[in-house]
Amino acid sequence: MRIESPLREEAVRELRVGQTVSLTGVVHTARDEAHARMLELLRQGEPLPFDLKGGVIYHCGPIMERRGDEWRVIAAGPTTSARMDGMQAEVIERTGVRAIIGKGGMSRPVLEALAQHGCVYLAYTGGAAVLAAKSVKEVVREHWSDLGMAEAVWELRMREFGPLVVAMDCHGGSLYQEVEAKVNAERERMLRVL
Amino acid sequence: MVEETVVRLMRTATTTLPVDVLAALERALAEETEEIAKAQLRTILENIRLAEEGRVPMCQDTGVPIFYVSGLWDEGLEAGIRQGVARATREVPLRPNVVHPLTRHNTGDNLGDGMPVVHFSPPKGDFIEIVHMPKGAGSENMSALRMLNPSEGANGIKRAVLEVITKAGGRPCPPTIVGLGVGGTTEEAAYLAKRAVLRPVGRRSLDPEAARLEEDLELMLNRSGVGPMGLGGRTTVLGVSVELAHCHTASLPVAINLQCWAARRCSARIYPDGRVLFRTEGFE
Ligand code: SF4
Numbered sequence: 001m002r003i004e005s006p007l008r009e010e011a012v013r014e015l016r017v018g019q020t021v022s023l024t025g026v027v028h029t030a031r032d033e034a035h036a037r038m039l040e041l042l043r044q045g046e047p048l049p050f051d052l053k054g055g056v057i058y059h060c061g062p063i064m065e066r067r068g069d070e071w072r073v074i075a076a077g078p079t080t081s082a083r084m085d086g087m088q089a090e091v092i093e094r095t096g097v098r099a100i101i102g103k104g105g106m107s108r109p110v111l112e113a114l115a116q117h118g119c120v121y122l123a124y125t126g127g128a129a130v131l132a133a134k135s136v137k138e139v140v141r142e143h144w145s146d147l148g149m150a151e152a153v154w155e156l157r158m159r160e161f162g163p164l165v166v167a168m169d170c171h172g173g174s175l176y177q178e179v180e181a182k183v184n185a186e187r188e189r190m191l192r193v194l
Numbered sequence: 195m196v197e198e199t200v201v202r203l204m205r206t207a208t209t210t211l212p213v214d215v216l217a218a219l220e221r222a223l224a225e226e227t228e229e230i231a232k233a234q235l236r237t238i239l240e241n242i243r244l245a246e247e248g249r250v251p252m253c254q255d256t257g258v259p260i261f262y263v264s265g266l267w268d269e270g271l272e273a274g275i276r277q278g279v280a281r282a283t284r285e286v287p288l289r290p291n292v293v294h295p296l297t298r299h300n301t302g303d304n305l306g307d308g309m310p311v312v313h314f315s316p317p318k319g320d321f322i323e324i325v326h327m328p329k330g331a332g333s334e335n336m337s338a339l340r341m342l343n344p345s346e347g348a349n350g351i352k353r354a355v356l357e358v359i360t361k362a363g364g365r366p367c368p369p370t371i372v373g374l375g376v377g378g379t380t381e382e383a384a385y386l387a388k389r390a391v392l393r394p395v396g397r398r399s400l401d402p403e404a405a406r407l408e409e410d411l412e413l414m415l416n417r418s419g420v421g422p423m424g425l426g427g428r429t430t431v432l433g434v435s436v437e438l439a440h441c442h443t444a445s446l447p448v449a450i451n452l453q454c455w456a457a458r459r460c461s462a463r464i465y466p467d468g469r470v471l472f473r474t475e476g477f478e
Binding site: 075 | 229230233234237238240241244245248250251252253254255256287288289290291300330332335349352353356357360363364365367414417418419420421422423424425426454455456
């Protein structure tokens with residue numbers, strides 16, 4: 001299934017855990033430091049230099065290469081989303097972002113924020129950085145370059161970026177919780193016979 | 195010569211995967227029955243193909259550089275390695291990942307105090323051997339050291355590993371390679387665990403007890419259901435390698451080092467006549 005950003009709330013609310021989608025449109029990369037700076041500005045009532053309403057945050061610190069005055073993406077796989085756990089719910093609430101792409105999943109408060117504000121968490125295969133770079137059609141802009149290549153916010157226009165697995169939806173569904181429950185049961189079973 | 199060799203080692207390691215790892219990933223794809231798990235492995239294999247074709251790093255986390263060098267130490271050797279790291283960072287290009295541990299200031303060239311990590315050992319022959327492993331943070335951060343009670347024995351080791359791998363879930367980018375350093379002292383166990391990760395997938399320890407532990411753990415961990423990227427499935431690990439050292443009668447150190455599917459490594463031998471041989475599967 002194909003989805004396009006900017007995303008409408010109704011489109012996001014239709015997505016269910018386990019579905020696979022590909023994304024076309026703009027995404028903003030953001031890691032720990034970008035999340036911290038977003039909140040610092042937003043809490044002071046300052047605007048962000050980019051608009052995330054209906055947008056997509058991609059947990060990613062890419063390798064970029066400058067050719068003349070153009071930037072080119074060399075590798076852009078996802079980073080571990082859990083590092084943004086403490087900030088994500090507030091970022092969703094304050095920006096109106098509709099999708100988060102990352103790896104490894106996020107905490108329960110984030111799952112609750114997804115439901116409350118109409119946002120989804122999409123899992124992209126960890127390390128699949130060249131495939132992701134190939135779906136970047138344009139490096140639109142760089143924001144906060146002072147944070148360094150990996151932590152800066154890169155505004156990227158993607159075409160058919162995926163496969164992305166709907167891993168946490170806005171109905172309280174989480175593939176990670178499902179897997180974790182099974183894994184824990186299996187672990188306890190194995191531990192009993194050791 | 196050393197600088198040139200290091201640049202090529204880093205380029206080869208970050209852009210291609212050793213055949214044993216590739217074969218293990220193909221086997222994993224054949225094992226999986228769930229569509230989501232299969233899709234993860236297909237994406238990984240397609241990504242590896244694209245990286246090799248375009249000669250670009252397969253993952254944006256090109257890690258921190260680790261080198262195992264056997265040869266006579268001299269300042270030229272160490273300087274050559276450092277120059278090679280800085281050059282490879284610009285030319286491949288690699289992501290500058292090295293920061294001050296407290297200020298988090300990025301040095302920009304993957305060099306720093308104690309970085310790259312270089313382990314020297316005496317020469318094995320008339321050549322200099324350099325083994326390189328770029329180590330990403332996702333898997334490294336899930337690694338652990340346990341000082342077990344000796345009476346816990348092999349079962350205690352299994353419990354510890356099972357706990358670490360199931361709690362790590364998708365974070366180390368499974369399917370992973372698990373390296374175990376069993377015995378020695380704290381630092382010896384950690385060193386051995388990382389050396390274990392370098393062993394080609396599927397090659398068993400020569401010690402029969404260690405080999406049995408490897409087999410048992412592979413079965414258990416793949417039964418756990420974590421699966422590729424922690425999204426569920428039958429292949430949580432590509433392999434488990436155990437390296438042993440004798441230890442104090444009152445201790446049982448166990449170091450667990452995780453390596454993601456991007457199990458990158460490359461070795462080179464520099465001969466006195468100037469020939470340089472490169473191998474991703476390592477030298478015997
Ligand atoms: S754990 Fe490995 S594959 Fe995953 S992002 Fe880090 S280096 Fe890449």
